[in-house]
Structures are given as C-alpha cells and as structure tokens.
Amino acid sequence: MKTVLKSVVLAAGLVLTAQPVLAAAPQAKTLEQLLQDVQKDRLSDNKINKQREQEFLSARADKQALLSKAKSELAAEQARGKQLEASFADNEKQLAALEEKLTLAVGNMGEMFGVVRQVAGDAQSRFQTSIISAQYPGRDKEMKELAQSKELPELPQLEDLWFALQKEMTASGEVVKFKAPVITVDGEKKEMDVTRVGAFNLMSSDQYLVYNSESGTVDELSRQPESYMTDTVISFGKNTSGYSPLYVDPSRGTILTLMTQKVTLLERYNQGGTVGYIITGVLALGLLIVLERLIVLGGMSAAISRQRKSDTPSDNNPLGRILKVYENNRNVDVETLELKLDEAILKETPRIERGVSVIKVLAAVAPLLGLLGTVTGMIDTFQSITLFGTGDPKIMAGGISTALVTTVLGLVAALPLIFLHSIVYSRSQSLIHLVEEQAAGIIAEHAEKESK
Amino acid sequence: MMLFLIELWESVRDFMNTGGIVLYWLALVLFIMWVLMIERYLYLTTGFPKLVKTVLGNWDAREDTTSWYAHRIREAWISQANEKLNARMQLIKTMVAMCPLIGLLGTVTGMVHVFEIMANTGTGNPRLMASGISMATIPTMAGMVAALSGVFFSSRLEAKVKVASHRLVDSMPHH
Numbered sequence: 001m002k003t004v005l006k007s008v009v010l011a012a013g014l015v016l017t018a019q020p021v022l023a024a025a026p027q028a029k030t031l032e033q034l035l036q037d038v039q040k041d042r043l044s045d046n047k048i049n050k051q052r053e054q055e056f057l058s059a060r061a062d063k064q065a066l067l068s069k070a071k072s073e074l075a076a077e078q079a080r081g082k083q084l085e086a087s088f089a090d091n092e093k094q095l096a097a098l099e100e101k102l103t104l105a106v107g108n109m110g111e112m113f114g115v116v117r118q119v120a121g122d123a124q125s126r127f128q129t130s131i132i133s134a135q136y137p138g139r140d141k142e143m144k145e146l147a148q149s150k151e152l153p154e155l156p157q158l159e160d161l162w163f164a165l166q167k168e169m170t171a172s173g174e175v176v177k178f179k180a181p182v183i184t185v186d187g188e189k190k191e192m193d194v195t196r197v198g199a200f201n202l203m204s205s206d207q208y209l210v211y212n213s214e215s216g217t218v219d220e221l222s223r224q225p226e227s228y229m230t231d232t233v234i235s236f237g238k239n240t241s242g243y244s245p246l247y248v249d250p251s252r253g254t255i256l257t258l259m260t261q262k263v264t265l266l267e268r269y270n271q272g273g274t275v276g277y278i279i280t281g282v283l284a285l286g287l288l289i290v291l292e293r294l295i296v297l298g299g300m301s302a303a304i305s306r307q308r309k310s311d312t313p314s315d316n317n318p319l320g321r322i323l324k325v326y327e328n329n330r331n332v333d334v335e336t337l338e339l340k341l342d343e344a345i346l347k348e349t350p351r352i353e354r355g356v357s358v359i360k361v362l363a364a365v366a367p368l369l370g371l372l373g374t375v376t377g378m379i380d381t382f383q384s385i386t387l388f389g390t391g392d393p394k395i396m397a398g399g400i401s402t403a404l405v406t407t408v409l410g411l412v413a414a415l416p417l418i419f420l421h422s423i424v425y426s427r428s429q430s431l432i433h434l435v436e437e438q439a440a441g442i443i444a445e446h447a448e449k450e451s452k
Numbered sequence: 453m454m455l456f457l458i459e460l461w462e463s464v465r466d467f468m469n470t471g472g473i474v475l476y477w478l479a480l481v482l483f484i485m486w487v488l489m490i491e492r493y494l495y496l497t498t499g500f501p502k503l504v505k506t507v508l509g510n511w512d513a514r515e516d517t518t519s520w521y522a523h524r525i526r527e528a529w530i531s532q533a534n535e536k537l538n539a540r541m542q543l544i545k546t547m548v549a550m551c552p553l554i555g556l557l558g559t560v561t562g563m564v565h566v567f568e569i570m571a572n573t574g575t576g577n578p579r580l581m582a583s584g585i586s587m588a589t590i591p592t593m594a595g596m597v598a599a600l601s602g603v604f605f606s607s608r609l610e611a612k613v614k615v616a617s618h619r620l621v622d623s624m625p626h627h
Binding site for chain 1: 520521522524525526527528529530531532534535539540542543545546547549550553554556557560561563564567568571572
C-alpha cells in the first residue's frame with residue numbers, strides 16, 4: 001500500500017510539475033483507473049523481463065559454444081605452428097647441407113670468376129688508353145660491365161673477354177688503314193683515312209694523329225713534328241710494297257703531344273724582340289758590306305794582276321794609276337818621282353780600306369746589342385717579379401729566355417762578321433802592301449828593263 | 453787496339469751529345485785552325501827556304517844594289533816574300549779568338565734550353581734542367597781549351613814568321 005501511495009504521490013508530483021511541459025500526457029482519470037493501469041503494467045513488465053531473461057540465457061549458451069570453438073581452433077593452430085617450426089628447422093638443415101654441397105661444387109670456379117673480373121678490369125683500362133680503340137670503339141664499356149657485374153659471368157661473356165684480348169694482341173701487330181672521324185685543329189669533325197701502326201701510331205696521309213683516350217676521339221696535332229719526320233709518313237703512305245722507314249712514337253702519342261710544346265726556331269727568334277731585329281739588321285748590313293768589299297777587292301786584284309802582265313798602264317786599277325804617274329814623270333829626278341808616287345799611293349789606300357773597319361765595328365756592336373737585349377730582358381723579368389712575385393717560375397723564365405735569345409743573336413751575328421772581317425781585312429792588306437811597297441819596285445823593274 | 457779506338461770514339465760521341473750542336477761548330481773551327489797552322493809550319497820549314505834561296509840568288513845576281521831603283525826592288529821582293537809568309541796568319545788569329553766566342557754561344561743556348569724547360573715544366577724537375585746545364589758548361593770549357601791550344605801555337609808561329617822575315621831582310625845586303 002505504501003508503495004502504491006508513494007507512487008501515487010510521485011505520480012501526482014510528476015503530474016503537477018510536468019504539467020506545463022507534458023501537456024499531451026495521458027492522464028488518469030481516476031485513482032481506480034490508475035491502480036488498474038499500474039497492475040496491468042506490472043504484469044506486462046514481468047512478462048517482458050522474463051522474456052529478456054530468456055534471451056540472455058540463450059545468448060550465454062551461444063557464447064559458450066563460440067568460446068569453446070575458438071579454443072579448439074587455437075589449439076589446432078598451435079599444433080600446426082609446432083609442425084611448421086619443425087619443418088622450418090628441417091628445411092634449414094637441408095639448406096645448409098645443400099649450400100655446403102654448392103660450395104663444394106663451385107670449388108675452384110669461384111676463384112676463376114674473381115680472376116675474370118680482375119682481367120676484365122685490367123683490359124678495360126688498357127683498352128681505354130690503347131690507340132687500337134680508335135678502330136674498334138666501345139670495347140672498354142663491355143669490359144667495364146663485365147668487371148663490375150655482381151652476377152656470375154656467362155659462357156658467351158667469357159668468350160667475349162678472351163676474344164677481345166686476342167683481338168688487341170693481333171691488332172697491335174698489324175698496320176691497317178681504316179676510316180675514322182678525326183677532329184681537326186679547327187674543331188671540325190672530318191671523316192679521314194687513318195693508318196694505324198700497331199699500338200703505336202695513328203697517321204693520316206701526311207701527318208701524325210693522336211688518340212684522345214678521355215673522349216675516345218682521334219685528334220689532329222696542333223703542331224706537327226719537324227718535316228723530316230712527317231716526310232716519312234708521306235713516303236710510308238705512298239709505299240705499296242716492301243719496307244719503308246717511319247718515325248714511330250714508342251710512347252703511344254705522349255712524345256708527339258710533348259713535341260707540340262716545343263718552340264720553333266722562328267718563335268724563339270721572335271722572342272728576342274726589338275733588340276733582336278736590330279741585331280739582325282746589323283748582321284744584314286755587315287754581310288752586305290762584306291759582299292760589296294769582296295766583289296770590289298776581287299775585281300781590283302784581278303785588274304792589278306792583268307795590269308802586271310801588260311805594258312801599258314790603264315786607269316781602271318790602283319797599280320795602273322800609279323804607273324801612269326811614273327809614265328807622266330819619266331824625266332824628273334828620283335826624289336820628285338818618289339814624292340809624286342807617294343801622293344798617288346796615298347790617294348789609292350782609302351779606296352781599298354774603305355768599309356773594312358765598318359765591318360769590324362759592326363762585329364763588335366752585335367754582341368754589345370745582345371748584352372743590351374739581355375739587360376732589358378732582365379729588367380722585364382724583375383718588373384714581372386715586382387708585379388707577380390716569384391711564385392710562378394714560368395713568368396720569370398719567359399723573360400729570362402727572352403734576355404738570353406738576344407745574347408745568342410748577338411753572338412750569332414758577331415761570329416760570321418768577325419770571320420768575314422778577317423778575310424776582307426787580309427785581302428785589303430795584301431792589296432795595300434802591293435800598292436804601298438811593291439808598286440815602286442814594279443816601276444823600278446820597268447825602268448831597268450827599258451834602260452837596258 | 454780496335455776496341456780502344458771504338459771506346460774512344462764512343463766517349464767523344466757522348467761528349468758531343470751532352471755538349472750540343474755548338475760543339476760541332478767548335479770542332480769545325482778547331483779543325484780548320486789546326487790545318488791552317490800545320491800548313492804554315494810546313495811552309496816555314498819547306499816552302500819558304502826555297503823562296504828565300506831564289507830571292508837571294510836573284511839579289512846576288514844583280515849588279516846594281518845601291519841605287520834608288522835597287523832599293524825599291526829589294527823592298528818589293530821582301531814585301532812579296534812577307535806576303536807569302538804572312539798569308540792566312542790573320543785568319544788563324546781570328547779563329548783562335550772565335551773559339552771562346554763559340555763556347556759562349558753554346559753556354560747561352562744551353563741556358564736558353566734550361567729556361568725553356570723551366571717555362572714548360574716549372575722548377576720541379578732538376579734532372580731535366582741538368583741536360584741544359586751540361587749543354588751550357590761543356591761548350592765553354594771546350595771553347596777555352598780550343599782557344600788555349602791555338603793561342604800557344606799561333607803565337608809561336610807568329611814569332612817564327614817574324615824571325616824568318618827579319619832573317620830575309622838581313623841576308624839581302626847592299627853590296
């Protein structure tokens with residue numbers, strides 16, 4: 001009863017408080033009716049509860065079944081795991097045994113593959129620098145692949161290796177002609193007939209070529225060696241049978257490229273600069289004077305020897321002119337004649353001696369000019385030292401070689417001038433002796449002959 | 453004997469190679485110089501006495517040896533003899549003087565070589581420079597030796613020539 005009352009009061013309270021909100025809630029019309037409703041509801045609630053209990057019970061049974069099923073599955077899997085583990089261990093053992101078998105089977109072969117890689121590596125570096133690669137390009141790449149591959153080489157690759165080595169060997173012993181693109185000095189690419197002499201030299205029809213191992217191209221030399229060497233190339237190219245001499249570069253191109261740095265004689269001459277040209281001028285002037293003197297003195301002595309054979313004095317030589325003085329003064333006394341003769345001789349000597357001392361002066365000036373060039377060259381050197389320091393010997397060496405070239409030029413000019421001066425001098429001296437000391441004697445002989 | 457000669461030749465060739473091309477010029481000059489000097493010696497001992505004999509014979513055969521004409525003729529003969537005696541003496545002296553100059557030329561070309569190597573490769577390689585230095589020093593020495601050998605004999609020769617010419621003058625008296 002109490003609970004009923006309570007619920008009624010509660011319901012009333014609820015009704016009172018919830019009234020404004022739940023305006024549509026069904027309202028018990030009377031207490032009686034409410035009681036009836038409650039009883040009815042209690043019945044239905046019990047029914048629902050019973051039903052739910054039933055449901056839970058049935059669900060529990062289900063779960064129990066699932067659990068047991070899962071447990072059995074777990075057990076089965078664990079069993080399988082054990083089995084697999086066992087088989088894994090078995091397999092591992094088998095693998096180890098097989099591997100052992102493999103190493104046994106490979107045995108010496110492993111060593112062989114190492115050797116193959118090493119040989120391929122060596123061959124690659126050799127092919128890269130070999131001039132035979134100009135004829136058969138791309139060989140070093142194949143070798144590189146073989147040397148760097150992680151896999152074991154196969155039989156065809158091994159065959160390629162020894163074939164390539166054999167080819168290199170054979171090619172290094174033959175002289176062949178083939179067509180190849182050549183990079184000229186201007187940088188153009190030209191298709192040319194290239195002759196290869198073993199592993200040593202590449203040549204076109206008239207010049208030496210070099211193989212550039214970095215770019216793998218055939219290059220023209222920026223400067224060919226001396227003509228006596230390139231001449232052999234031309235004659236070698238024209239030769240069709242038998243043997244022909246040829247200059248071969250045993251260093252496979254290194255010497256040829258070094259030769260391009262060699263200074264030619266003309267370049268070295270130009271290093272002398274202005275002083276060098278002046279010295280050349282001095283030498284040329286001296287040689288001209290020598291030539292003129294030799295011609296004049298030669299003509300003079302020829303005329304004199306002709307004069308000595310003939311009796312009539314002629315005007316075209318010194319001796320003839322002196323004899324003429326005697327002819328004109330036949331009847332004067334001896335002292336006057338001597339005076340007249342001395343006068344005539346005095347007139348002749350400058351004509352003979354002219355220019356001889358100039359040659360000597362030029363011969364003396366040439367080495368002095370060389371010295372001048374040396375000093376100016378040294379001044380240049382020291383100027384470059386003040387500007388750039390002594391760090392680069394090449395800058396200094398350039399100036400010094402300029403200085404020395406002028407010295408060389410001075411000496412080269414002086415030596416022939418000194419030599420030629422001595423020849424011209426002795427010639428003029430003998431003529432002067434002839435005129436000064438022998439002319440009077442010749443006249444005396446004439447006079448004696450006439451008086452007899 | 454043959455082996456010794458071959459060895460000698462080898463050493464000479466080595467010397468020539470280290471000294472460079474200038475040595476060949478020097479050898480040429482030295483050779484010409486010595487040929488000329490030997491020729492002079494031979495002339496002094498064989499040719500000149502014959503000439504003196506003929507000249508003296510001619511002079512002694514002359515009746516008149518005191519007149520102006522005779523004086524001039526004597527002078528002319530002496531001058532002609534001197535001319536023959538002194539022929540090429542100037543050339544010999546010049547060649548003696550040229551020897552050290554050629555040596556100097558070799559020195560300078562050797563130095564040019566050294567500095568050229570320096571310009572090309574820097575100072576790093578003294579072995580390369582050594583060839584240039586030997587090219588510089590050997591011709592100097594060779595030039596000096598050549599000149600010294602020439603100086604002694606050429607001055608002896610000159611003295612002999614002078615003595616011979618004086619003797620000729622003295623042996624042509626005015627009688």
